[in-house]
Amino acid sequence: MNYFVIDEIIIGALKEDIPNEDITTNSVIDIDSRCTVDLFSKDQGVIAGLDVFKRVFILIGDVNVEFYKKEGDFVQSKTLIAKLTGNTRAILKGERTALNLLQRMSGIATITKCYVDKIKDTNAKLLDTRKTTPGLRILEKYAVTVGGSQNHRFNLSDGIMLKDNHISAAGGIKKAVEAARKNCSFVRRIEVEAETIEMVKEALEAKADIIMLDNMDTDNMRKAVGIINGRAITEASGNVSLETIGAIAKTGVDYISCGALTHSAKTLDLSMKNLKLMK
Amino acid sequence: MNYFVIDEIIIGALKEDIPNEDITTNSVIDIDSRCTVDLFSKDQGVIAGLDVFKRVFILIGDVNVEFYKKEGDFVQSKTLIAKLTGNTRAILKGERTALNLLQRMSGIATITKCYVDKIKDTNAKLLDTRKTTPGLRILEKYAVTVGGSQNHRFNLSDGIMLKDNHISAAGGIKKAVEAARKNCSFVRRIEVEAETIEMVKEALEAKADIIMLDNMDTDNMRKAVGIINGRAITEASGNVSLETIGAIAKTGVDYISCGALTHSAKTLDLSMKNLKLMK
Amino acid sequence: MNYFVIDEIIIGALKEDIPNEDITTNSVIDIDSRCTVDLFSKDQGVIAGLDVFKRVFILIGDVNVEFYKKEGDFVQSKTLIAKLTGNTRAILKGERTALNLLQRMSGIATITKCYVDKIKDTNAKLLDTRKTTPGLRILEKYAVTVGGSQNHRFNLSDGIMLKDNHISAAGGIKKAVEAARKNCSFVRRIEVEAETIEMVKEALEAKADIIMLDNMDTDNMRKAVGIINGRAITEASGNVSLETIGAIAKTGVDYISCGALTHSAKTLDLSMKNLKLMK
Amino acid sequence: MNYFVIDEIIIGALKEDIPNEDITTNSVIDIDSRCTVDLFSKDQGVIAGLDVFKRVFILIGDVNVEFYKKEGDFVQSKTLIAKLTGNTRAILKGERTALNLLQRMSGIATITKCYVDKIKDTNAKLLDTRKTTPGLRILEKYAVTVGGSQNHRFNLSDGIMLKDNHISAAGGIKKAVEAARKNCSFVRRIEVEAETIEMVKEALEAKADIIMLDNMDTDNMRKAVGIINGRAITEASGNVSLETIGAIAKTGVDYISCGALTHSAKTLDLSMKNLKLMK
Amino acid sequence: MNYFVIDEIIIGALKEDIPNEDITTNSVIDIDSRCTVDLFSKDQGVIAGLDVFKRVFILIGDVNVEFYKKEGDFVQSKTLIAKLTGNTRAILKGERTALNLLQRMSGIATITKCYVDKIKDTNAKLLDTRKTTPGLRILEKYAVTVGGSQNHRFNLSDGIMLKDNHISAAGGIKKAVEAARKNCSFVRRIEVEAETIEMVKEALEAKADIIMLDNMDTDNMRKAVGIINGRAITEASGNVSLETIGAIAKTGVDYISCGALTHSAKTLDLSMKNLKLMK
């Protein structure tokens, strides 16, 4: 994690939650009070974001965090994850922000692992999408990798994907691929979205590097994989759920992308408990 | 919506998705190309965030958005929500960012309405929490109101809530409430978290304005409501789900707060389709 | 003080005073020069902002500040408040910015104490307003508390006050209060501005939590307090000066708010003297 | 006024006053409500900051401001200064921020004019200092000019002033001036602070461009002016008040600088009244 | 050009050049003065950045820019490029910032065209590098394309290049490529830096997508191209100058990257002349 990138996210979150002061804490907790508190899981899942969690308290200051679990560990409910020691006001101020970040990242890692497990006996690999929470993409794309998935392109500036709109505007797949090859950096692979077998063939002829099989049923997908036959990388997309991903993977596609990893993950339930004042 | 607040969120989201240029669009779409495109729902739910959606395109420039549904409408799947007309590059650049915001806000409004519907025949009112996405609280707290809920405090600076940690550090409920009353602005009500009937009584004696019944079973909750008997506002919290909220409401509590409204809402499936180039 | 909030203010102030370099200091002071210097009061008053003063030098770096007085102390003229030790250039660069902040905050604390002293034998408590210096509200609202006052609401997002304009637009006090109660978070108390005894009665009927007696003479104020009779909190506002506040307090109002605490406070005269180079 | 500079100040002030929403206004005023409202003076003084006042409402949007007085006008109490027409919510949201800026700037212009009037029959000219409100220097230095004063240097990067600390660190006035002349840009004049006649002579010998007569009594000041005899510009500083400035000016100094213009100005009392909803 | 990206650059540049006010212009030019002025070339070259030039004046406001040349045009000395009409103060304030940007971008486009011309009869294509001016990469990478070059990767987050340091740390080319393929997004091509024929062979075996021939002489380069024989894309790098690029291109490499395009381009001499006040 590059702190010159994530500090801005964390400080923004702290200011959102404490624009002025934590009025409750400041009114009842002594300024010099010190305590310890435990971070526990209340559900089972994959932990992601420990570094971000700790960074919240480094930026607030005067809190030490010791971890008992490490990034990517699958924890059961009621597991001790960390112990915090430090200024009581500082710990209480950072609690919600640190938890909001860690719970969200862990929730994404957890659901990602569920998807990955469904396809672990196939050759298909899981991918995320750009359907991330505005402002948190860097954390969410990272959490996805902790859960065992790979990342698709990060943003519109670093990957080429020719969707139906681009194709129709360009006058067909061939022309669209040519335009992309001519105008985009040679370090990028060109991906084409294909909804039919016909489009798959056109994409192959146009020498697309990656062909996305979009919203196809598994029969067509299998057929498309056969036609492509290794001449392009294949990515399945659309209607990917925990119920469907196993069958999709068995069609032989190389990758399966799934927006739900980031746009609809439930957070992992965690909480800070057992606050004990130090004498 | 105050644009001096939300513009920063939107511009941050646009820069996250397009740090330099949309390389695909710029390589295949003519700079002067114009088109129309439709925004459709692909699932049913409550629409929230139309103003934010439109603002994305105002900030990019050269796109007009006409709405066919209004904020808070419950739409069925395959409903036309808006029609966009303008520069094709501008529309394609803003598509993902605008959808990511609108889908998330609508997802929150939709799940909120589900919870509200469960308690509509009771006197209980629904509340959100501070378990929001870092950076997006203002949009998520707003979406919750579109779905029919009320907002709890916005942040640590604008509401007083004495939790177990505050109470033990202060040496009991009575001392904690006194400290809060002495040090906090008189415009704020004082809320005390109570986990037992005993604590409810202490909070009452301390003249807490609001008593949160935290993680109580419904029997204890009902008993607490009876003891309080209107002398404080009551809020139920903990283990609130679509399954449990009905029974909780029937205990007679005034408010029920639920973190899941914001921390685990599924996004509402929406998409932009039927792009047609204009001659 | 949350440094993630005030650092932005301090760094902004430093950049305003030194957009490039301190050309005088850099041209005549050796880069490695070290010195000590004393911070003295040149007038009597209440010291507020020591933490902010010190933070200026922490952000510049290489300066140690040792205090001889503590926050809230009332100091006489010519009192030694602090001794700074460190890099000479660093001390000279931060001098004006640190003093501008400390003098302003101490000036506010000082005038606040004057007001508080006038009403110390009554039950009335002093309040500030939103008439603060744009950009410095958090520091000024804090300084007011150091001087012995309480804070009114912090901003338009965290307190409800129905003024004449809101009332007339809503169609009367009753409707305005109802609208506020329906639409605003239940953690907030509702305050209504009343200019006449008639309006006080309406506010009482509408069950306003707080009634502001605005620009009333002390006779009417006393009458209003009698009518309200503890059923709402009372706040006097308008024409509050050191001359009038004593009489206002004696009307029996609970609170008296005064804009002059922040909008017209004279700064407290302080200066850094006795710079001695260290060998 | 350069909007690329002041917009940041105004937006910062708006966010400080409305971090989320104006909860009172939004709960009782209809979103489409329109109104007119008048800006009146409640005291007499010099108006400064009309452009900033108007800019607040331009940045919020949907409010028109028509002025009846112009920048620098001296107005009596109860004078109509402007009429605002537009969206009611927008006007109420911007009211406090716009007034806080205009009142502060007008207060500075007003006190400045008082000082200027005291020396209008002499050759001395008034100057401000760097004792401004952190974050608002550009507005305050501008307000000072509206009141009739000139500006001293803007910050530590754009003017050279050798104070006692610099002089002692450099080993005397002569060495300090030489160092400054060698290291600073030739576009800047070199000012030396002199507290005694002896120091004035040294500064003259060192060919200082400007000699500040710091905390001298008027006898010594007159003597210093005689010795300098036009070979350097003279500036009086220290203990400048409305009581003393007349006598100081008569010593023949060229300039008199006064920190009180900005650090202790009372705001000018203004208010927005007569809000009338439009049908 | 995405304004949500470049506006920040332009406003930063304006604040750097005018932190407060343009004191010269404001003191001698009337606030309502209007004028026309011409933008001329004083040297020959390729124009790049017209959109940025115009945007400077849009952000300042009240200036219209009409162009007589278009982006990418090769102009002779003394060519009229644009005519500006508007507020005189606005034009004079923006002049230097707008010129600094346009001259730099045009200088880069001009030198780029010189390089491109040297290889136009070969199959090699020109590339830029990351040796750009900190803060201006987006403008400089764009200017390079106006001059006829393609862009290499934009930053460390969007392209994979295994340099000698990565290779030795990973334990050889094979292991480095495997690690990159395993950990990086599949949308990216993997580039390997090879300094010897031996390394070229290893890179081929490891199935690198792109092989950079780094600091090879042209004999070895030709040999490497022969060995690779189309199985990877080739990029020549190191010691690329106007003198050497022709010979490098003739070795048959696909791409030639050149840092000098951005790190050492001379600006194109342009100036604004013939200011005429309008009556």
Next chain:
Amino acid sequence: MNYFVIDEIIIGALKEDIPNEDITTNSVIDIDSRCTVDLFSKDQGVIAGLDVFKRVFILIGDVNVEFYKKEGDFVQSKTLIAKLTGNTRAILKGERTALNLLQRMSGIATITKCYVDKIKDTNAKLLDTRKTTPGLRILEKYAVTVGGSQNHRFNLSDGIMLKDNHISAAGGIKKAVEAARKNCSFVRRIEVEAETIEMVKEALEAKADIIMLDNMDTDNMRKAVGIINGRAITEASGNVSLETIGAIAKTGVDYISCGALTHSAKTLDLSMKNLKLMK
């Protein structure tokens, strides 16, 4: 160097080069890997920016930089300038950004020294201009001083220069100077641009402090210097190159300003080599 100013530049540059992660380094270098690496010159020149170079790594963290040369040293090619020790990922992440800054600053210092050397036996002193890279002026103006030049004004807010446009708009030199003297701070010297002997005389009569001899041939320049005869400071400007500066200096002008120092400097070739992993 004030870190509160330059940190923003450095962090901006780091985010530009690594918006998310250094994908290559993270995929092949172990997170705990440590190494040493050397910074060498590959060309001869003046080193400027060591402090900025080091600050890049301080902001990234976990890298120590030890210098073998000091600011302003003239180094030969292949000289060891620094040795870095620390986390391998951190060093590789910061390499390009740190080099881009150091190379650019050293390039400016180097060309500046070339110009200074040409006039070292005359009384003329070299000056820079405002033709700097947008966003980097503070670093470039500093680099110029390392090379031995002085700085002209820093920006439009801190120096007065009456150019032809100002003069014609004001109705002549006399009126322009009077307006500037009346409206600008007395700490600033007034400079007038003169293109002819006639204008020089007018500027002298108007008591300009500095007269810029703009685009004059050396004969006229010498003549102008004679006429001025010490009554104003003289600055030569226009067509200043390494070929012409010697002759210009011999005309007796006090200063010579040269835009090429900053707008067209070649960067100094430096590189980080000999990375050795530590056991």
